Amino acid sequence: MSLKNAILVLLEGKPGTGYDLAQRFRGGIGQFWSASHQQIYQELKALGQDGLVEFELQEQASRPDRKHYRITAEGRAALKAWLEGPWKPERISSAILLRLYAANLADSAPVLEELDRNLAQFRDKLAEYLQQESSHLARSGRSSLRQALVYVSLRFGIRNLQSWIMLLAEVRALLTQGRVPERPALDELGPAGGAGRP
Amino acid sequence: MSLKNAILVLLEGKPGTGYDLAQRFRGGIGQFWSASHQQIYQELKALGQDGLVEFELQEQASRPDRKHYRITAEGRAALKAWLEGPWKPERISSAILLRLYAANLADSAPVLEELDRNLAQFRDKLAEYLQQESSHLARSGRSSLRQALVYVSLRFGIRNLQSWIMLLAEVRALLTQGRVPERPALDELGPAGGAGRP
DNA sequence: GGATCATATGCAACATATTGCATATCAGTC
DNA sequence: GACTGATATGCAATATGTTGCATATGATCC
Structure with missing residues (x-):
């Protein structure tokens, strides 16, 4: 549809x-x-x-x-x-999330391998998006609605990637060190970030 | 599959x-x-x-x-x-995101109506998840891998909801006031939050 | 008394998405 | 000279997901 x-x-x-x-x-x-x-x-x-x-x-x-x-x-x-028109509630389905959720049922070696590959990919993509964001910020004085929508979508994409990276890093820590890190390791995150801890 | x-x-x-x-x-x-x-x-x-x-x-x-x-x-x-086994790259598809992205092509009244309905729903769900999170924190001393995975998944879900709420609030501001809010209006977010601005 | 909701399972038709294959040319690499 | 990748379009078979319908009963709401 x-x-x-x-x-x-x-x-x-x-x-x-x-x-x-x-x-x-x-x-x-x-x-x-x-x-x-x-x-x-x-x-x-x-x-x-x-x-x-x-x-x-x-x-x-x-x-x-x-x-x-x-x-x-x-x-x-x-x-x-x-x-x-009306918005239909959306059905989410992520095989990766499912695998992470059930990671305790598998040997961690092969899971970690895939996890790291994905972590690297997500980080690359994040870097790309962050660059797009800053170039957007650079050229923007007063922007049109169209441009503003593109911008907020980009920021949304950035937050999502950051959230994924955080999840993968956390699961990684769990599988390697058996603990949830207090402060998730995410130093390279840059601006346009998350929800802001109160 | x-x-x-x-x-x-x-x-x-x-x-x-x-x-x-x-x-x-x-x-x-x-x-x-x-x-x-x-x-x-x-x-x-x-x-x-x-x-x-x-x-x-x-x-x-x-x-x-x-x-x-x-x-x-x-x-x-x-x-x-x-x-x-190997992870396949996932194909994302969100009709809601698509609608928001193209919101400039529509009359804002009907869009805002659906937007507000969804905003309310997301906020309800967030409240629910936050409660689950705090009850999890309350009962946890030393948790099993299984429990920890459930916990990080929950936190992921919370971050995603927060990100959605932020997006909807931003698009809402754009459609009603024609501007992107500097600090997105999200006071009720609670803990387990986002990526943390440096 | 009628409507709706929760319990409990399933078929059939249709819509949408994935996978594999096929064709054809130019440019650049090994 | 062979292989890979970009350009450009498409068919066919299979897999997966959606929508509508069907059945059956007890409980609760109005």
């Missing part, structure tokens, strides 16, 4: 090919929505049949032809209706 | 009926995994055919008969193997 809308949001921002969209799903919005290229192409086809998007075929000499999609007026209306 | 494992984790903790599991998915573990009863019954059937769980039929006079499931040795082995 909402991959459809995710695509419409992206195309509203800027027209592009299915391939472009797949790229964009890996950046920014990837934080809260992503999809494989197979899914995207299928969905674009369906959206086209419903008249919510349209495309222009751009023939290319060497590379395969590209279908350059853009949102239609009808598409914009459908998106607006969805945005203004 | 992992509803299967989520069920095994639950049954490992304590045997029960499909109905029981559905209940439990709404509490604690609901934070990171949940499923409808239809899915659960189907999965239990499949797990039974694979020999990972078994059940005992308890006939009841008035109520429908219950199938009391428990995990088998084979089930435990399969779960352990999964827990020690």
